[in-house]
Every structure is written in structure tokens, then in C-alpha cells.
Amino acid sequence: MSTTFTVDWLPGSDVLRGRCHCGATSSAQDPATLLDWLGAHPDGHDTSGPEALLAPLPAGVAGDA
Template structure:
């Protein structure tokens, strides 16, 4: 099986799904990150670089709290 490598570079922006959540994380090539529920606001933010971008330092993983199902009363 061929290994898959993640593209890196000065102009790479990406949006990743945060497992066990309904959240997406956008990461700009400058290192700034943002979490949203929909991809459109993330792409608008990414493409507006540098407006609103504040690179995180040091880089810390973003974790999402798992959603739990709630039973509705019958």
C-alpha cells in the first residue's frame, strides 16, 4: 500500500474534521487556527488572510468534547 503524505508549504491551508464532534478546524499557512461548525465560514476566514489571523504559539491540539445523545421524555 502506498503511504499518503500531507501537503505542506507556505501557501497550504486546510480544514479538518475533529473526530467525535460536529466541528471543523481550519488551519492557515501562517499557523492560525479556528474552529467552526460549517466549512463556508472557515474558507472565508482562511481566504481573508491576514485579516483576523493570530498565529497560535505554541501549537496546542484542539480537542472537542464528545456529543452525547439525550433521550427525550415519552
């Protein structure tokens, strides 16, 4: 099982999109907050699957969902 998570800085925005190895995703504009969320797996975030987008992206920002 992968233990790799990623943080993408979405082009054209200040938004960071995090994707946990479990498939859960979230976004934030602060790396520390997002790393806290990613590092808290499995207790700190919804692990229900790739659709578990916890924080909606700001209007006009293209995500990967």
C-alpha cells in the same frame, strides 16, 4: 513560504478546525464560514501565531492545540 491551509473535521464531532499557513487557527461548524476565514488571510484573522485560536472548541471536543 507555504500557501497551504487545512481544514480538519474533528473525529467524533461536527466541528471543523481550520489552520492557516500563517499558523492561525479557528473552528466552526460550517465549512463556508471557515473557508471565508481562511481565505481572508491576512486581513480576516489574527496572524499573531499558532496560539491565535479564535473560536474555542465545544466542551468535550479534542483539538490539536
